[in-house]
Amino acid sequence: MKYLIISIFMSVWFNAAIAQKDILIKNGTLLTITDGVKEQTDILLSNGKIKSIGKDLAAPNAKIIDAEGMFVMPGIIDAHSHIAIDAVNEATNPVTAEVFVGDAIDPYDIAIYRALAGGVTISHAMHGSANAIGGQCETLKHRWGESNPKAFVMEDAPRTIKFALGENPMRVHGEGKDIAPRTRMGIEQEFRRSFEGAKRYKQAWASYHSGKTKKPPTYSLRMQTLADILDGKIIIHCHSYRADEILMLMNVLSDFGVNKIVFQHVNEGFKIAPELAEFGAHASVFSDWWAYKFEVYYSTAYNAAILSKNGVITSINSDDAGLIRHLYHEAAKTQRYGRLSDNEALKLITINPAIQLGIDDRVGSLETNKEADIAIFKNHPLSVYAIPQMTIVDGVIRFDINEDMDDMRMEINPEMMLPAFYEQNEGHEDKCMQGVHTDHHHNHHHSHSHHQH
Amino acid sequence: MKILTCVWRKWSLASIICLLTIPVVSQVDYSQVPNPSNCYFFDNVMIHEAPGKTAYLGDLTIRNGLIEQISRNHKAPFDAIKVKADSMHMYAGFIDVLSHAGVKKVEKKESIKVKFPGMPPDEVAGITPYKLASDHYDGSSTGLEALRAAGFTTSQISMDNGMMPGKTAIINTSGNQNPLIADHLNLFSQFKGAGQYYPSTIIAVIAKWKDLYNQSKNQQSYAATYQKNANGMERPDPSKSMEALYDVVNKKSTVFFKANKKLNVYRAVELRNDLNLNMVLTSVPYVGDITDYLAKERVSIALNISTPDTSKVKVDSTRLAEDKEYAGMLKRQQTYLAAHQQNAADLEKANIKFAFSSADAELAKMQDHILSMIKHGLSPEAAHKALTTYPAEMLGVNQLVGTLEKGKLAQIVITDKAYFKEKAKIRMVFTGQELFEMAGETVKSKAATVDIAGTWSYSVDTPDGEQKGLFKIAETAKGSYTIVLVPDDSPEDPETINEVKPNGNKVDFSFVMSEEGFTVPIDVSTTFEEKSFSGSLQFGDFGSFPIKGSLLKKPE
Structure with missing residues (x-):
């Protein structure tokens, strides 16, 4: 009987979460990001959208949330993450543009709920950095409680793809398999060869469709994806550290007429901030994470601030299932290192990552008609005393600190008793190099020591 | 395993003639001798014709592998092998x-x-x-x-x-x-x-x-x-994989x-x-x-x-x-x-x-x-x-x-x-x-006699090359083994898996690898032969990799 009660309780909790009801958040301090700070202001959420923002709003049928003394901000967006996916690296080939992590979403990864508990409503689930051109990534909405992986896809978000420079692809392919690329020069050639191939692939199909040739070229999802990059249909997110390599990739992209690029990590971005700004490249960085391998020593905690001040659209990301839970603290570090204003700091985890993912017209700030992705904090989110209270995705409460039970797992192995943390971390290291260094099969050299970003 | 206790009703003339005309050979492979009859009769069995239909006691005749007659009561054909299944339950095979x-x-x-x-x-x-x-x-x-x-x-x-x-x-x-x-x-x-x-x-x-x-x-x-x-057309060059998928494409x-x-x-x-x-x-x-x-x-x-x-x-x-x-x-x-x-x-x-x-x-x-x-x-x-x-x-x-x-x-x-x-x-x-x-409880697997005790080498084929080591397997109780997995690259850190019970020659075991807060469940599924084994190793959600190995020495 007691099991039944638990079962009912869980199902009621999830169903309640899923039921769409208008929500009126009263009297909060709204950190709108794009329209300043609004004290003692209400925000009404209806049909998954922000319906109105203003004082003394009334909505008779809405669920009322009293945010008196609380801070209400747009849901935090993480532009670099590996949570909630079952496969990260297809490390068998230096170019794997055809693979798509959206095919392997794991909606039961507890890391999603934990991210929600840190105010994060959207994460960019990325392919890893084993290959020069890795797979396509997926922008996820944290609709925790849904069973179908497709429910986590942010509908119509632009396509994105992972590129990688430097040591990781060199180590995996050059050292690991004795094939190209073995050097940074080799990595450049992977890009050039791939884009050149894609150009020819496009030409071959055009020639077939126009009737010039009668035999269709061999279909290749890889070449088609690369051609889509050339056509500007896919935003590149490139794992990068060293300034010289970043300049190299911008040169390559110029040669092929590609301009949608976000550099990830980009630890030496501060050296070439004006060049990045001129190219229109974006940067998604760690606040203060470095020295986990040789190419990441030349780093500074002022990186985000320097990039921002030089006009580069900059975000702060997690790349980690632990760090994603306190991105607000990560953003706050730019105030200590770089003296960014509150709004400049908050932009790093809201509207800027939204721009980088091509979804800034829908999320990233508190504006009417934007999607109702909201995080409510006790104390200012940039304060060390900040505590996330409630996280709303598309107008549905997915995290509520007052309804936060000990065990929030979605799927439980009925035959194996494992602590919640371990069970839900099966195979999820949520890391850039996941699935590559399988030496931890036996000797347990797990990559959690950050050296594999 | 075939029922040989069947009752002959009478010799058929045809089969006698047949026997007479078989040429005399010096050696006869009796396993090649056909069944005396290809007709079987089941008398008075509880027949469950189909799901949802009421079962009834009846008779069933099989000839040449087909159901020839099924009814509440009919006569056994003269050449039928009568099978003793009185009152047992009969279903369409699963x-x-x-x-x-x-x-x-x-x-x-x-x-x-x-x-x-x-x-x-x-x-x-x-x-x-x-x-x-x-x-x-x-x-x-x-x-x-x-x-x-x-x-x-x-x-x-x-x-x-x-x-x-x-x-x-x-x-x-x-x-x-x-x-x-x-x-x-x-x-x-x-x-x-x-x-x-x-x-x-x-x-x-x-x-x-x-x-x-x-x-x-x-x-x-x-x-x-x-x-x-x-x-004016280039020659098509479909590979055999492509051709094999034509019917899949055509549904x-x-x-x-x-x-x-x-x-x-x-x-x-x-x-x-x-x-x-x-x-x-x-x-x-x-x-x-x-x-x-x-x-x-x-x-x-x-x-x-x-x-x-x-x-x-x-x-x-x-x-x-x-x-x-x-x-x-x-x-x-x-x-x-x-x-x-x-x-x-x-x-x-x-x-x-x-x-x-x-x-x-x-x-x-x-x-x-x-x-x-x-x-x-x-x-x-x-x-x-x-x-x-x-x-x-x-x-x-x-x-x-x-x-x-x-x-x-x-x-x-x-x-x-x-x-x-x-x-x-x-x-x-x-x-x-x-x-x-069916003799009794369950049919014993032919491979049940494989004894896995001993020291075995293993190698796992991973995306990052081969991972090698040893399985030290000891029988701790009848039919129950302890496997100590010793990786070559960290012999100081073995995994011990207790109470592994082979099923015939299938040996499956699981363990959870944990280190500094990270855990990965490992499921190993192998088939053992006398001197070698092969199978797969499921490494959490990372994927499944082939594993194989061979016997180095039996226990003394």
Whole structure:
């Protein structure tokens, strides 16, 4: 009987979460990001959208949330993450543009709920950095409680793809398999060869469709994806550290007429901030994470601030299932290192990552008609005393600190008793190099020591 | 195993003449001597013609492998072998939607050198849709014996290597030389990567499926145009993999896709929808909570027969009393256990037709699993359908098998008690024109004698090269072993796995690797021969990698 009660309780909790009801958040301090700070202001959420923002709003049928003394901000967006996916690296080939992590979403990864508990409503689930051109990534909405992986896809978000420079692809392919690329020069050639191939692939199909040739070229999802990059249909997110390599990739992209690029990590971005700004490249960085391998020593905690001040659209990301839970603290570090204003700091985890993912017209700030992705904090989110209270995705409460039970797992192995943390971390290291260094099969050299970003 | 205690009614004149005309030879292989008659008569058995039909005591005659007569009372033909099955229960033989039994293991070709792991030959990549299970059929396999012992008389068999191992064959489980009921029909596929070669992960398997499908589609249509008028056209050059997929593209062939976890159900259905395939999911686990989705998507399902093993849940009562978190987790686990047990019942409630597949299932305890489903709400009729009429429809062989009807193949299972009501023993199975008597409890696996004690080398083929080490295996109790896994690169840090109990020559064990807060469950599944073993190692969600090894020394 007691099991039944638990079962009912869980199902009621999830169903309640899923039921769409208008929500009126009263009297909060709204950190709108794009329209300043609004004290003692209400925000009404209806049909998954922000319906109105203003004082003394009334909505008779809405669920009322009293945010008196609380801070209400747009849901935090993480532009670099590996949570909630079952496969990260297809490390068998230096170019794997055809693979798509959206095919392997794991909606039961507890890391999603934990991210929600840190105010994060959207994460960019990325392919890893084993290959020069890795797979396509997926922008996820944290609709925790849904069973179908497709429910986590942010509908119509632009396509994105992972590129990688430097040591990781060199180590995996050059050292690991004795094939190209073995050097940074080799990595450049992977890009050039791939884009050149894609150009020819496009030409071959055009020639077939126009009737010039009668035999269709061999279909290749890889070449088609690369051609889509050339056509500007896919935003590149490139794992990068060293300034010289970043300049190299911008040169390559110029040669092929590609301009949608976000550099990830980009630890030496501060050296070439004006060049990045001129190219229109974006940067998604760690606040203060470095020295986990040789190419990441030349780093500074002022990186985000320097990039921002030089006009580069900059975000702060997690790349980690632990760090994603306190991105607000990560953003706050730019105030200590770089003296960014509150709004400049908050932009790093809201509207800027939204721009980088091509979804800034829908999320990233508190504006009417934007999607109702909201995080409510006790104390200012940039304060060390900040505590996330409630996280709303598309107008549905997915995290509520007052309804936060000990065990929030979605799927439980009925035959194996494992602590919640371990069970839900099966195979999820949520890391850039996941699935590559399988030496931890036996000797347990797990990559959690950050050296594999 | 054939019943030799049958009673001869009288000699037929024809057979006497035959005997007289046999030329005298110096040696006779008696195993080649045909049965004295190919007609069997079952007198006074409880006949369950089809699910939902009332059983009755009646007689059944089989001739040349077909049901010749079935009625409440008829006379035994003069030449019939009378089978003693008085008052036993007779059902149409069970039909298994997918198994890997009766198929020779395809050995990995060591000779194939792969310079670029990202571009392996199709064979290495696990893409061999042109291979036929019927070409790799092995009638002597212990797997077929296990299927018969569980009451399966028909099974769709397939190879198991890689993402697209080949075409299936629908066979009778007799193990005889010509067991085919249907061939070349369907394709088996799974989200199984090729270890260190492309495709290694599930995302690459899915991408590769899309490539193969589109390539096959384009080439097929080009080849057709070329055939009409080749003038000025480049020669088509379809590979045999492409050609083997033509029927899949045309939807003449159904893809039987292994979906052994809930997420893979979603993913396989997504692939089906993307490519507009005919698809049946096999080895399907607990899906009782997503029946709305399954109904909406019209998913064809072959459930894994195994229900959760309650004995695996060990409760630490001391901890239960003092550890609130532990108590809470245990409660939730019990809730899930209950839900999983109602899986089949939930599907029936939602009017979702399903059959069963035996691959990955615990066949030896099959009836326990079926009775457990019935105990947890599945109607006996639905269980009966899931083992007979539904799989027959799913495999497109319902004209031939699935019910006891005049003219259908004599594929029959006979039990001592009503199979869907109470604990019953399977006493006989008739399949492929042969009668098999089940000796007693269960048929012993031929390989049961393999003793795995000793020191073995192992190597795992991973995307990052070979990982090697030793298995030190000691028998701690009769039939129970302790395995100490000593990796070459960190011998100071071995893993010990206790109470490993081989099932025949199958040795499966699991352990959880944990280090500094990270854990990965490892499931190893191997087949041991006298001096070597091979199988696979599932490394959490990273993927499954081939493992093999050989005996270094036996214990002194």
